[in-house]
Amino acid sequence: MTSANGNNKNKRYGMTIDVDRCTGCGACMVACAVENNVPPAHEGATERKGITWIRVFKVDNGEDYPGKRTAFVPVLCQQCGEDTPCVHVCPQQAVDVDPATGIVGQMPERCLGCRYCMAACPYHARYFNWWDPAWPVGMEKTLNPDVAPRMRGVVEKCNFCHGRWHAAKQRAAAAGKKEIQPGDYVPACVEACPAGAIRFGDLNDPAGEVARGAKNPASFRLLEKLHTEPKIYYSSKRDWVRRIADAPRPPMGKENLRG
């Protein structure tokens, strides 16, 4: 839908993540968990059973000292834009793409917990609630009232802090505005990043920082050849970092990328 001034009325929210700036501090992970009421890991949880809507991976160039170089890559739902893998596999329409925002949403209330979407996601950005969510006594007072905790047996994932989007919509409506202004809606991870490595905005706004960042020659998207059209754009000036976007290389001889 295009307005009279030529701007696309539908938003296409996306992110740029400057890998060269990321220090791997994990503030984004903490902010995300607090904002979205992600419970502390159960004592029985393993690395692969925890819930981390955004997760920072440490990668290196595979070389030994002194040539060794490392980088940190925050991975969250890539908000695929084309034939979204998780959307078309869900048997009961618990996953959808909001045409007004481009955000891939998850409805835990409708989720069967079949985990087909998790198998479909090439970015492993979906998480299953293996346990009932539980917080230490007293900590439940810190829960975000705008976000419903999810029950055991359903899948969840990053939704660009949808609670914040709703709150921003309400604030805009209260102020008599029809649309959210840039800056009024920012996910928690973006806000928390001390290095300013994560930027958020409308990819349909050509003048916006994120749309411009996405066109940066140093930017890349993970597994682009799968044609899932992710809306998370990474960038790095280092060639070996940009190669993390490609398919994995099996351990034949020396690894050149390690996670």
Added chain:
Amino acid sequence: MDRHFITRGVKRCSTGRFLLWLAPWVAMLLFGLYCAGLCLVKGLNQTNMDNRFAFGLWIFLDLTVIALGAGAFFTGFLVYILKIDALKSVINSAVVIGLVCYSGAVCILAVDVGQPLRAWFTFWYPNVHSMLTEVTFCISCYLMVLFIEYLPIALKNRKLRDVPSLLVFEHEMHKVMYVLAGVGTFLSFFHQGSLGGLYGVLRGRPFAFREGLGIWPTTFFLFILSAAAVGPSFILLTTWMVQKITKKRLVRPGTLQLLGRISGLMLAVYVLLKTVDTIVWINRTSPGSGFPAEQFYAWKPFGVWILFAEIGLFGIVPAIVLLAPKLRARTGWLVSAAAMASIGVALNRFVQTVQTLSVPTLSFDKFMTYSPSWQETGTFLAVVAYGVLVYSFSFRYFRVFPEERELAIEAAQPDDEPALVGRY
């Protein structure tokens, strides 16, 4: 004690011996139910599945038992639609096996989902683009068909036939059996296919993703063919096993050979198309996704050997044996080839489910391993025990093998040559 329930003219072991046979299976069933109960009450944290291995033992075995149970629809199709009367002697057994496999798979699926009470949502909010929706609809409908097909078998029980209304009902059921076979074939075609499509549509998993023919990926058609190939083989295997266990002749040797021949024919077609599909995938589909196919086989222990084992050892070899009349005529070869065909299809389902999830998709990710927990294994064992129990009861009290009585009489007169021997 229960002799009044046993079909006239056939011999069954004593009640005590039958109970002795049942005892370990009942124990296994109870243990499995306890395991399933743990998963339902405490949640899927009782399993060794995780966010990366979202599917595990259960899905692999679901896909396998449904393929093995395909003998029900395919034999029904051959008997009622193509009128191959020689297979009438195994159709009841095929229906029992089909019922056991499908109902067992549905029970396991109910434990496998995180919110089983929401299963009806799939019918209320169906996503018509999802292969899982197609699977759910077709399996639910086909399971009902199998229950209806099982009814006349159960109603043939000696005691139940004493009830006139049931006798009439059973007689009337036979009239619609052709319609049920047709409906069953249609439904089975779709759900066997959509089970293949489950993985074939996963664009984000280039190891499993296949290009489409029409709206379905090639795995849709390959699963139908492989199920049709292995279904008769599994009936052959189970019939042979029941004959061995009960020490009775239940069908004529020619029937088993005919099953083997049909299985071999379907297997040959399947292997041929699977080979073409693999070549296209290696040279076009996988590289097109940015994943050179050879890299999938560099993650140990899943080397190229698994591909050769699936297509060659457990595909081409049993197909040749089952298609060669001289080899097929030897029971050892026939049964071994049927077992190999079954293993081959199980291996295919393993590759589709487990290997797909174990190979990484992100460059900074690792090769994933998984081994089922005892709760997962126990839950599956419950299905095995349930299957054996249903089959055992059906065999004891119903006419699962209609030729059994005739063959027993023939066995008593060794001069009479069985009519079908050597014809197939």
